[in-house]
Amino acid sequence: MRVLVTGANGYLGQAVVKLLAGAGHEPIAMVRDCGSPLRAPTRVADLLDEDGLRKAVDGVEAVCHLGGLTRARESAADPLRYFRVNTGGTVALLDAMAAAGISRLVFASTGSIYGTPERQPMTERLPDAPPHPYAASKLAAEWAIGAQAGTGRLSATVLRLMNVAGGADPDPTRLIPRAFAAARNGSALEVNGDGSAVRDYLHIDDAAAAFVAGIENMPPKGEFRRFLIGSGRGSSILDVVAAVERRTGRRIQLIHRPPAPEPAALISDPAKAMAELPWRPAQSDLDTIVCDTPRRGDLSR
Structure with a gap:
C-alpha cells in the first residue's frame, strides 16, 4: 500500500517509514524541508499549505498523520500556534484527502489527553481532560477526524501514545x-x-509498529477507532x-x-489495542x- 507519512523526518516518523517499508508497503515521506535524507520518496509540503497538501496526497492510498507540534510546556506559552498547526493542519489534511478520494487515516495523538486521572492504569473508557493546549489541540483534531468519519467518507484509527523513548x-x-x-x-x-x-515508557519501534498495524487493519469506511498505546x-x-x-x-x-x-x-492499559488492533508492546x-x-x-x- 502507498502510505503518506506526515512528519516523516521526525523521531517517530523515521521509525514509521522504516517499519512500513519493512512490512512491504511503499511509504512516501512528507516533510516541511529536505534537510534530512530519508530512505523513501519525499514530498515537501506544510500542513498549512492547502495546495502543497493536495500535491502531497496525490496517488497515495492511506495516510499516517504524525506531523505537528509536540511540546506541552511550549504550548502553554503559544497556544494559538498549537491549535493552528495540530488542529488546523489536520483539518487541511482531511480536506486534501477528501478531494483526492483517500479514505484511510491513522493519526498520532497523545495519552496526555486523559489529564491526571485517579484510576491507574488508564483505559480508553476514561473521560478526556486535556491539561494543556498541546493535548487540547490533539483532542480537537480527533473530533474533526471523528466527524469526518461520521460522514462515511473516512476510515480512521487514532493512536494515543504514551512516552515514546x-x-x-x-x-x-x-x-x-x-x-x-x-x-x-x-x-x-x-x-x-x-x-x-x-x-509509562514506550519503545520507539513498538510505537511505530502500532502505525503499521493500524494501516493493515483499518476499520470499514465510516468507522472511527481510538486506542491507548503504551507499555502497560x-x-x-x-x-x-x-x-x-x-x-x-x-x-x-x-x-x-x-x-x-x-x-x-x-500508566496505560493497552489491552484494547492488543486485542483489537492487534498490536503488542514487544x-x-x-x-x-x-x-x-x-x-x-x-x-x-
Whole structure:
C-alpha cells in the first residue's frame, strides 16, 4: 500500500517509514524541508499549505498523520500556534484527502489527553481532560477526524501514545537522554521532588509498529477507532536513573528540586489495542529501552 507519512523526518516518523517499508508497503515521506535524507520518496509540503497538501496526497492510498507540534510546556506559552498547526493542519489534511478520494487515516495523538486521572492504569473508557493546549489541540483534531468519519467518507484509527523513548532520541530535554548525558559528562541530574513520579515508557519501534498495524487493519469506511498505546508498565524517575547506571556502569548524582505539580503516576492499559488492533508492546521493558538508547558514545564499551 502507498502510505503518506506526515512528519516523516521526525523521531517517530523515521521509525514509521522504516517499519512500513519493512512490512512491504511503499511509504512516501512528507516533510516541511529536505534537510534530512530519508530512505523513501519525499514530498515537501506544510500542513498549512492547502495546495502543497493536495500535491502531497496525490496517488497515495492511506495516510499516517504524525506531523505537528509536540511540546506541552511550549504550548502553554503559544497556544494559538498549537491549535493552528495540530488542529488546523489536520483539518487541511482531511480536506486534501477528501478531494483526492483517500479514505484511510491513522493519526498520532497523545495519552496526555486523559489529564491526571485517579484510576491507574488508564483505559480508553476514561473521560478526556486535556491539561494543556498541546493535548487540547490533539483532542480537537480527533473530533474533526471523528466527524469526518461520521460522514462515511473516512476510515480512521487514532493512536494515543504514551512516552515514546529509546533509539536515537533527538530531544535532550527528555529524561532518558538527560540521564545518559549526566552519566557521560559526570554532571548532576536535576529531578523534581524525590524521583518517585511514575511514567509509562514506550519503545520507539513498538510505537511505530502500532502505525503499521493500524494501516493493515483499518476499520470499514465510516468507522472511527481510538486506542491507548503504551507499555502497560510503570517506571519511576529513580528506576530510569538506575537502569542508565546499569547500562553505563557509572553513578549519576541527583539534585532534587522542589516537587512539580504533576501526576504521581501515568500508566496505560493497552489491552484494547492488543486485542483489537492487534498490536503488542514487544520491546518496551525499561532495560530494553535504555540499552537501545545510546547509538553513539556507548559508555558500556
